Amino acid sequence: MGAGKTTPKQRQRAPSQRALENRARILDAAEQVFARDGFDGATIRRIAELAGVPLGLVNHHMGSKEALFQTVVGRRAEELSTARLDALDTLEREDGVTLDRLLGAFFRPYLDRAGADAKWRAYARLVAQVSADPTWHHLSETYFDPTARRFIAGIARLYPGVRTADVSEAFVYSVSAMLAYQTSHWRIGALAGDTGATGTAEALIAFCAAGINARLSAAMPPAGS
Amino acid sequence: MGAGKTTPKQRQRAPSQRALENRARILDAAEQVFARDGFDGATIRRIAELAGVPLGLVNHHMGSKEALFQTVVGRRAEELSTARLDALDTLEREDGVTLDRLLGAFFRPYLDRAGADAKWRAYARLVAQVSADPTWHHLSETYFDPTARRFIAGIARLYPGVRTADVSEAFVYSVSAMLAYQTSHWRIGALAGDTGATGTAEALIAFCAAGINARLSAAMPPAGS
DNA sequence: GTCTATATGTAGATAGAC
DNA sequence: GTCTATCTACATATAGAC
Numbered sequence: 484m485g486a487g488k489t490t491p492k493q494r495q496r497a498p499s500q501r502a503l504e505n506r507a508r509i510l511d512a513a514e515q516v517f518a519r520d521g522f523d524g525a526t527i528r529r530i531a532e533l534a535g536v537p538l539g540l541v542n543h544h545m546g547s548k549e550a551l552f553q554t555v556v557g558r559r560a561e562e563l564s565t566a567r568l569d570a571l572d573t574l575e576r577e578d579g580v581t582l583d584r585l586l587g588a589f590f591r592p593y594l595d596r597a598g599a600d601a602k603w604r605a606y607a608r609l610v611a612q613v614s615a616d617p618t619w620h621h622l623s624e625t626y627f628d629p630t631a632r633r634f635i636a637g638i639a640r641l642y643p644g645v646r647t648a649d650v651s652e653a654f655v656y657s658v659s660a661m662l663a664y665q666t667s668h669w670r671i672g673a674l675a676g677d678t679g680a681t682g683t684a685e686a687l688i689a690f691c692a693a694g695i696n697a698r699l700s701a702a703m704p705p706a707g708s
Numbered sequence: 709m710g711a712g713k714t715t716p717k718q719r720q721r722a723p724s725q726r727a728l729e730n731r732a733r734i735l736d737a738a739e740q741v742f743a744r745d746g747f748d749g750a751t752i753r754r755i756a757e758l759a760g761v762p763l764g765l766v767n768h769h770m771g772s773k774e775a776l777f778q779t780v781v782g783r784r785a786e787e788l789s790t791a792r793l794d795a796l797d798t799l800e801r802e803d804g805v806t807l808d809r810l811l812g813a814f815f816r817p818y819l820d821r822a823g824a825d826a827k828w829r830a831y832a833r834l835v836a837q838v839s840a841d842p843t844w845h846h847l848s849e850t851y852f853d854p855t856a857r858r859f860i861a862g863i864a865r866l867y868p869g870v871r872t873a874d875v876s877e878a879f880v881y882s883v884s885a886m887l888a889y890q891t892s893h894w895r896i897g898a899l900a901g902d903t904g905a906t907g908t909a910e911a912l913i914a915f916c917a918a919g920i921n922a923r924l925s926a927a928m929p930p931a932g933s
Numbered sequence: 934g935t936c937t938a939t940a941t942g943t944a945g946a947t948a949g950a951c
Numbered sequence: 952g953t954c955t956a957t958c959t960a961c962a963t964a965t966a967g968a969c
Contacts, residue, residue: 635900647900651906656888659892663880666840667884670880673848674709687881697915
């Protein structure tokens, strides 16, 4: 196996800084295009064009369109899950779990990032697509469900005797509200004549905490009876 | 202009019962395919195949793919808006407006139909697509916003002095919760280990009414301050 | 009104030069 | 590793026979 002359131990492949840069540019561009046009509406050509790389590089670095989508989603989902679980761990370690704080631990890692970075705002549209489309259920299972189950269990502990299905329902309502603000704030503006700013973390937490509490506190009869 | 022999006054076009049937079958098939695959993922070919009509008939009867989508959405949206506004009119005429009843007037016309008919369940996925995608904002403006504004005004009247933007925000959260149940109940099942039934109208109203009340009652400082 | 055949464009993916 | 040229498939839409 011929050793390189200038860099002795470089047996197989050099990372090549340009390759890494191109990879990152493709991921960023794909995120933007997938968020705007949806998975089916997006084209590899637009992604390559926006990234400023030749068309062939996209498939070369990322594989199929579907694999690229999963990579794009997974990259941010993993950062987010880590932050959320860290916040939850801290709460539980300090024995300070309340519904408000628990929702804050789930919402704020995303809302903080979305407030500061347009790339994270685009990510909400990706998640909304995955959540609404059973085709992507394996992505939900891999990236979202394990974290969601920890928070659902945390909420259930606050309401002894409650059914997990009811907690899951209320939790999905809450997540949908968070996503709805990110994906539909253009519609909120259209519906409201005034221009008051909306969408603070506090407003969202107030809405969801009250909703969850009402849904789980009430002696609501099982749906079937 | 030769008059027909057998049917004298048939100057321009007969409705032709088969044509009407084909039109209806195409609309139903389109609704199903658009709901399952999304606008971009759907193909005219699948729609024609599912409807059992030749490919050319779809464009002939419905025009472009985009026009077909709008027809599909509009058909149900108009029935729904009528039912919702009727219920609201009745409430206001009888001076019996409460937040719970108002949400019931908005939610029940849809939930009743969705509970009885799979076609209405598919419609939720169409609405979710329209709501999440600014590309379709003209559809929202035409079919959804006028009705939504009436309900937002009704809620605002219950909370004197509240900002319309805040009511709109809480209303969009609520609608998203309704849509989320229809589009993501597969995920609720996956998240909950148990199999308890969920998704009653009462559960949804309890969640949203409490959330809206908390969001609008609290002396929440404007987001900017 | 109904249906077949096809025009025209564009998609994802890849083979092979550099 | 990078990039160009291209293969193959399938999309919407329509022209024109019946």
